[in-house]
Amino acid sequence: MNDLSSAVLENAVLGLLTLRPMSGYEIKQLFDKSISFLWRVHMSQIYPALARLKEAGLVEMDLVPQEKKPTKKVYSITRKGRRALQTWLRAPVQDSAVRDLFPLKVFFARNIERETLLEHITERQDRAQATLALYRDMERLFKELQEGDIDSYPKEDIRFWQLALRWAILREEGVRDWCNLVLKDLTQDMKGG
Amino acid sequence: MNDLSSAVLENAVLGLLTLRPMSGYEIKQLFDKSISFLWRVHMSQIYPALARLKEAGLVEMDLVPQEKKPTKKVYSITRKGRRALQTWLRAPVQDSAVRDLFPLKVFFARNIERETLLEHITERQDRAQATLALYRDMERLFKELQEGDIDSYPKEDIRFWQLALRWAILREEGVRDWCNLVLKDLTQDMKGG
DNA sequence: TCAACCATGTAATGTGTTACATGATTGA
């Protein structure tokens, strides 16, 4: 694939650059503060993606020297880049591959002790609670961003961010509920049988 | 990694081989009929995995010639394989990487027309309904397997399969509910604004 | 006759993760 039209990372980077020009480092930070509930990326993925975008003419790069800090490479989206992003956004969505590895251990749980399984589930549930707490914090942050009027985070964007965050919240609530269900099912059996 | 202790595919194959000896082709079929709601694999992943398992002494292979069909390579799990599977199942679960690409288009939806977005969401919701229908069929099938007593699907296994399937059902119901939420939020705005 | 099923694999490509490599500044 050298036309980038279906490269997800590249389009996500373009999407973030519609907010304002940024360096690779800043893009990664914003990724962590926003999209991370849908998808985590590594620093080492960002730089090659920016290189590919630049070569395709979808972004431009400016060198910005700083005092007491290394010189930044600040990227901005080009008109061609905006068009490419829109084309990608308009294209029908193909389902991303399912790969839920956690419940696999439940699937094969016949082969281990009941207690070990219950520990796994309890730990997972704890993590779900912690994750949900994080998401609630994010929700509050988004609300603040929307009320306080900051150029760099336009309200129309924030609104869609909130909807996307709701996806992650519903997903994690599902995990929490499922853990509950499994714990009930397995302990009920221990008492009753 | 050449000890396979954290290789998920290899352990999943071992897990299926606890039911009965199978060829690569049969393993793939069973994968599709059972684990597929958590994780889809390709035929081309199975054969190399079996080769690695054989080399590690976790499975044994027998050639079974057939009439009017190609000779099968039937793999069985060894005692060492059972131990390896248990070690993997007992190990604490690390979260699998989140990578929900569908709501990304919502995240960046400021850049496209409202109508296109609504179409995406509606399509996704339709697919969620179709997937849920499939899962309900699977649920019925699992129940039948549990009632009818077939050697190749022991009841204790089926019980855990049902719990794992519940995960997938909750996940897909979450998607459906989220689509509803987004549709409401966006159309409400069109009327009210 | 044509597609689907049975049965095995290899090769190329794409994507993600971890480790390596460098080096200044700031705050605990």
Added chain:
DNA sequence: TCAATCATGTAACACATTACATGGTTGA
């Protein structure tokens, strides 16, 4: 002094996907 933050990348490895390669049987 030690970790974190700012700032850039490369290289190796792991894992997933698609295409390539072969060839007989069965049923519509």
